[in-house]
Ligand SMILES: Nc1ncnc2c1ncn2[C@@H]1O[C@H](COP(=O)(O)OP(=O)(O)OP(=O)(O)O)[C@@H](O)[C@H]1O
């Protein structure tokens with residue numbers, strides 16, 4: 001059965017989508033079949049694969065409102081080995097669609113079981129919030145990756161996520177564990193990054209990946225080229241760091 | 257009557273909170289009385305003024321659930337001339353509290369009228385979403401400021417906000433106008449920033465502020481020092497750019 005990994009952070013702009021897209025490509029490069037599901041109504045996963053609104057036929061939210069057949073909305077990225085399910089850019093309050101019925105937290109978990117048989121990894125890109133959409137992702141996932149930008153606000157936002165994960169694990173998903181916390185946009189030339197990354201490693205001990213993702217312009221150009229960094233600049237520090245991350249992930253199992 | 261300005265972007269991490277906090281201090285420096293209301297459950301406004309959970313007595317959401325007396329939850333920043341109302345870090349689905357009754361979109365507008373008489377400017381820091389909380393802010397505001405980080409994903413997220421603003425203006429708030437779009441974290445040494453800022457100025461024409469906010473480490477240190485940049489490094493490019501913004505804002509009136 002494939003692993004389901006949610007990429008979560010309440011803090012905005014910390015590298016959730018960049019991590020989802022580049023890790024997806026890296027795991028596929030290492031011979032694993034990957035599906036990336038976009039739960040964020042901004043729809044930046046499609047943008048990262050160079051797909052505009054005319055390339056999209058059906059999305060996660062429209063599938064969930066019509067009998068939840070997610071297989072019907074799987075889109076090709078143009079590269080064999082990884083596919084994606086777009087989010088619906090038009091819908092505003094996505095949370096509403098997942099509010100249906102008593103099992104609202106478990107809706108996503110039920111529909112993903114079928115897909116787990118077809119992919120080695122299912123990655124879920126979450127919106128910058130801890131509302132209903134993210135809760136569904138945490139209930140449905142086997143593990144979570146938490147990108148942490150090396151800046152102060154990002155550090156402050158961690159407490160609530162740790163609390164929510166504990167609650168979800170207790171009430172809905174006892175097998176949920178941390179794949180790891182990932183330091184992103186790290187610039188070790190500046191003090192701020194150093195101070196924050198030291199604090200994170202001190203507070204979270206072994207839960208932090210050894211691999212760090214440096215601030216690297218190639219990663220910011222992913223939506224411009226419409227492809228993961230390894231496809232347009234394989235030797236860049238950005239592309240290499242996500243390949244390192246995939247290797248580190250495959251060598252360890254999760255922790256909690 | 258004081259102006260109410262919402263600082264809005266669906267895209268995370270573009271500088272909404274940094275803009276709210278530093279613009280608040282700059283407007284006050286130019287002799288205007290300012291109130292900053294935090295609608296984002298991350299609660300980073302309090303962090304920016306060096307206030308932790310033990311300094312907070314009551315917040316926006318607790319006031320809204322108890323007869324909506326916002327004056328009772330106004331907190332001092334420690335500096336005369338500007339105050340703030342913290343958000344509630346504990347609540348997850350803040351949207352729910354504003355869902356009450358048929359006039360749900362107008363709830364905030366009604367309670368702010370009283371405060372408008374006491375402040376020249378009321379700034380509202382919004383969460384990275386276009387859900388119910390942000391809708392309330394748009395309905396209640398006289399104008400909006402949209403920070404745009406000079407990167408590709410931020411550019412892609414703009415369309416939905418423009419559409420939502422048109423709808424809110426038509427249905428609920430005919431006087432709503434754009435104070436302006438603000439280019440943030442601009443690094444003119446790199447091509448990406450240049451390309452995106454040119455595209456933004458070309459697409460949005462006169463709606464973009466002349467003032468740009470450069471990427472400047474002093475702005476990222478605001479939550480570390482617990483005060484706006486002008487209070488710990490007045491000559492920094494970051495602090496000066498927000499003072500320029502305040503001056504530009506005071507010289508122009510809004511546009512739409
Ligand atoms: N390591 C990096 N180096 C340079 N730029 C980066 C890096 N990681 C991400 N970026 C850029 O920083 C911005 C924020 O990243 P991204 O959009 O992936 O974050 P996010 O957490 O998904 O944001 P949101 O909360 O809006 O969903 C983007 O413009 C992205 O291109």
Ligand SMILES: Nc1ncnc2c1ncn2[C@@H]1O[C@H](COP(=O)(O)OP(=O)(O)OP(=O)(O)O)[C@@H](O)[C@H]1O
Pocket residue numbers: 010011012013128151152153154265267268269270271272273274275296382383384440441442469470471472473475476477494
């Ligand atoms: N001009 C700047 N130069 C350098 N760093 C900046 C600048 N503006 C903001 N930052 C830093 O970038 C990060 C994102 O900024 P901020 O948190 O203000 O954005 P936001 O839009 O409020 O995020 P969210 O969507 O999570 O509410 C923060 O760590 C902040 O300190």
Ligand SMILES: [Mg+2]
Pocket residue numbers: 016017018040044126
């Ligand atoms: Mg994202």
Ligand SMILES: [Mg+2]
Pocket residue numbers: 272273274296300382
């Ligand atoms: Mg913010």
